[in-house]
Amino acid sequence: MSWSTVHVDARAEVCGVLGRGAPVVFVPGYGLTPWIYRHALAGLARTVRVFAPAIPAFAAVPGKSLDERTVAEGAAWLGRFLDAAGLGSVTLVGHSFGGALAIRAAAVLPDRVARLVLVNPVDGGPWPDVGGAVTPLGDGSPRERGTALEEALVRRMLASVDTPRRTVTTDGDPAPELRTDSIPRGLDLDESLDRLAQQRLPAALVWSHDDQLVPRASVESLRACLGGTSVFTVAGGHGWPIADPECFGHTMQTVLDRLPLEVVVS
Template sequence: MHQHPTRHPRIVGQAKNTSWKNTLVDGRAVSYAVAGSGAPVVFLHGFGLTPRAYDRALLRVAGQGVRVYAPALPGFGGTDELPASERTLSGYARWLGGFLDSIGVAGPVTLVGHSFGGGVAIQAAHDLGPRVARLVLVNSVGGAAWSPGGGSVRPIGERPLWDWGAAATGDALTIRPSVTGLLAVTVDAVGNMLRNPRAFWQLSHLARTADLRGELDELAERGLPVTLLWGGDDTFIPRASFESLRAALRDPTVVTVAGSHGWLIDDPRGFGTAMATVLGAEQAPAESDEPVAL
């Protein structure tokens, strides 16, 4: 298994702020955040949130000498939702290609996705081909596996809704963001649900049942560089699902951290350090057979 070194690369710094812009994709409004300068990194947020909840984390990434683009995905945070027929992972991937066209990013990007955004990122990396140079999955959906009580591995669709809800609640209670971060998470989740409850629950089902192992296998066959960033205390994305992601990718690079599903919101500095490891990987010789613990 390819591993990054246990020493941490130097953190360049932290960008001062994000700026918010608007564009159109297929005639529909899109709101997105931008920070930093340099090679393009596109960040896709988790289900029910917007990039505002990740503001401090995005600034840490931008401090690595890259330009971060973080769109609010369709149906969230001021971005118009997709037509009902397009509310699929393939539809979101097509939308992302249109977004890159609209902001004039033609060259290959590093694509980073958290949770549901990871599922979109997997599909986009698969469908957009050379437009994605590297993929980073942060506690991502798509592994489609669940192990009730640590027993035999079962399809993720068999996981009861009550178990999902309990895991989501328990995971959320472990996050200790700043008052500003907590407010952003709360406003995002409640606001997105109230705007269109039916679409919100449709997308919740899409995130909950996503099976992207076939797409991941193809990405491994192509040789696309993929890194899994994994908060080891996650109960929302089961460990079995993470292991399924890793198996489909044929044992990719893994960077492990202490934290739950939303660890990058809770610990933006740790996320910046993890991303510094990823972004510096091409120059860094491997020195360890164990995942990096930050």
């Protein structure tokens, strides 16, 4: 991955760039940098040109809570980034909490986002229970250690959000207790999802069946909100793009091949 500088709001911002083809903008999970995804993005870039900007106040900001303002500002910043980078209509891909930002950006930038792909997205619905233990990083195969590393990173960023919320089990049922470690107050994506459904934006969901953070019920809820869009299921945990970059590359190629480029406005 090569790094370029893009001037947004009179500031020099770093953006990873690789590959050739139609432009795809990748939004990483909250608190994570594009560098962590470099192997996954190399696989994605086999058939497209990937832009992975480090979004201010979203990428690698220790201790900062994810809230409505951060998501809204990140979505608006993406629009200015597209202008500064000279990009027209793009495919937007968001992983984990990056999915929430991608949803908001696609809704407020309808002329700039041609397609939307949400990978293990965390949205504004019931949130995952992150109280469980993480597999020790020294145990298991390299792939298992990669999965454990990403799970640890995701749990760390979830722990930075400190507003009360209700947890859910991996089956989608409400957990019996209220925790106080993880949901951004007022993060409501319903309006954004309604806009996307009305726009009939070509969209796809990708989910891994061993995800202990995002239950299948949450993915099905998003699917319904987006008008019954396709769901692609793969093996692995929440951090499978990092743990298995080869699979990520092949999966994304399949997803993008099946998504139309035209946006139909009702």
